[in-house]
Amino acid sequence: xxxxxxxxxxxxxxxxxxxxxxxxxxxxxxxxxxxxxxxxxxxxxxxxxxxxxxxxxxxxxxxxxxxxxxxxxxxxxxxxxxxxxxxxxxxxxxxxxxxxxxxxxxxxxxxxxxxxxxxxxxxxxxxxxxxxxxxxxxxxxxxxxxxxxxxxxxxxxxxxxxxxxxxxxxxxxxxxxxxxxxxxxxxxxxxxxxxxxxxxxxxxxxxxxxxxxxxxxxxxxxxxxxxxxxxxxxxxxxxxxxxxxxxxxxxxxxxxxxxxxxxxxxxxxxxxxxxxxxxxxxxxxxxxxxxxxxxxxxxxxxxxxxxxxxxxxxxxxxxxxxxxxxxxxxxxxxxxxxxxxxxxxxxxxxxxxxxxxxxxxxxxxxxxxxxxxxxxxxxxxxxxxxxxxxxxx
Numbered sequence: 001x002x003x004x005x006x007x008x009x010x011x012x013x014x015x016x017x018x019x020x021x022x023x024x025x026x027x028x029x030x031x032x033x034x035x036x037x038x039x040x041x042x043x044x045x046x047x048x049x050x051x052x053x054x055x056x057x058x059x060x061x062x063x064x065x066x067x068x069x070x071x072x073x074x075x076x077x078x079x080x081x082x083x084x085x086x087x088x089x090x091x092x093x094x095x096x097x098x099x100x101x102x103x104x105x106x107x108x109x110x111x112x113x114x115x116x117x118x119x120x121x122x123x124x125x126x127x128x129x130x131x132x133x134x135x136x137x138x139x140x141x142x143x144x145x146x147x148x149x150x151x152x153x154x155x156x157x158x159x160x161x162x163x164x165x166x167x168x169x170x171x172x173x174x175x176x177x178x179x180x181x182x183x184x185x186x187x188x189x190x191x192x193x194x195x196x197x198x199x200x201x202x203x204x205x206x207x208x209x210x211x212x213x214x215x216x217x218x219x220x221x222x223x224x225x226x227x228x229x230x231x232x233x234x235x236x237x238x239x240x241x242x243x244x245x246x247x248x249x250x251x252x253x254x255x256x257x258x259x260x261x262x263x264x265x266x267x268x269x270x271x272x273x274x275x276x277x278x279x280x281x282x283x284x285x286x287x288x289x290x291x292x293x294x295x296x297x298x299x300x301x302x303x304x305x306x307x308x309x310x311x312x313x314x315x316x317x318x319x320x321x322x323x324x325x326x327x328x329x330x331x332x333x334x335x336x337x338x339x340x341x342x343x344x345x346x347x348x349x350x351x352x353x354x355x356x357x358x359x360x361x362x363x364x365x366x367x368x369x370x371x372x373x374x375x376x377x378x379x380x381x382x383x384x385x386x387x388x389x390x391x392x393x
Contacts, residue, residue, distance in 0.1 A: 058099030060111030095130025189255035205269030236302025301383035349380030
């Protein structure tokens with residue numbers, strides 16, 4: 001069993017930079033939550049879905065987890081190695097990627113391109129550039145709705161899911177910036193506005209999980225094409241897409257203010273369904289307290305990250321930083337446990353939620369509240385780590 005309390009202490013002493021001096025004094029004796037969870041991942045705790053176990057998969061969530069831990073590389077090189085080892089496992093020298101099949105047009109599998117941009121910037125290895133181009137080529141021919149929105153996957157025709165905006169948009173914005181391909185900025189801002197337009201509920205200001213342009217899916221509203229519910233993690237993916245794109249979008253881009261406006265409007269709507277007691281968010285966002293609904297970790301962590309980053313960059317009012325700060329403390333208090341060795345567990349993370357497919361997912365209320373919850377699922381741990389880093393918790 002590793003002993004890493006000393007590392008935690010050193011990191012906390014170096015890293016604490018709170019706005020409040022009194023809080024600084026108190027926090028210097030506390031370990032950083034980002035490091036605690038990174039250590040838990042690297043320890044390969046039994047409760048964690050670890051990418052090297054069983055059959056490794058080239059997937060968005062493992063890459064996201066690697067990206068989150070990579071942000072701690074200046075603390076210890078092993079945190080950077082986690083992501084590099086993961087991408088290098090699948091990526092060949094010629095840019096071919098094991099586990100990626102162009103003909104699937106699976107937008108989830110584009111998300112690791114974001115990791116490749118990071119590695120290319122830091123290492124300059126040509127294979128990362130070639131891998132990036134492999135994924136860009138997919139997006140060049142990704143099937144679209146008649147209105148121009150990217151399909152989520154080939155097997156989900158004429159459907160835009162909120163999840164997909166995070167999988168491709170930040171990557172394409174970074175690609176546009178790093179490789180001087182400004183046309184992708186226009187594409188990204190169009191996609192973010194397109195899905196918002198079609199998933200927005202005018203009454204609540206919230207966004208539905210997905211939109212079916214064809215209206216053929218059983219889960220879709222025959223008039224609007226919208227799905228039935230507001231799923232917290234889907235909205236969380238979209239919120240993270242907004243702030244991560246804004247980070248790289250040119251200050252003078254024609255759609256910049258439109259994205260900031262969407263971020264503010266949606267943030268306001270999300271606050272209206274925040275649980276009053278805990279400051280967290282429910283799996284089905286607008287039905288808090290109803291039978292079997294629960295406070296969900298990943299969506300809550302994503303909102304915390306987006307609020308903190310938005311406020312720090314002045315895209316949101318500064319109040320949102322304090323909201324995020326308090327919500328993070330509540331997330332830890334209510335949904336995180338720690339064992340005698342300092343290893344931590346994040347509970348109440350929904351393993352997965354989709355729409356349609358085979359077997360068919362009706363995406364009704366019963367479906368969302370009965371899908372399996374997974375302790376230390378990477379889709380919860382990753383946003384928790386980046387939220388902790390933004391807040392310096």
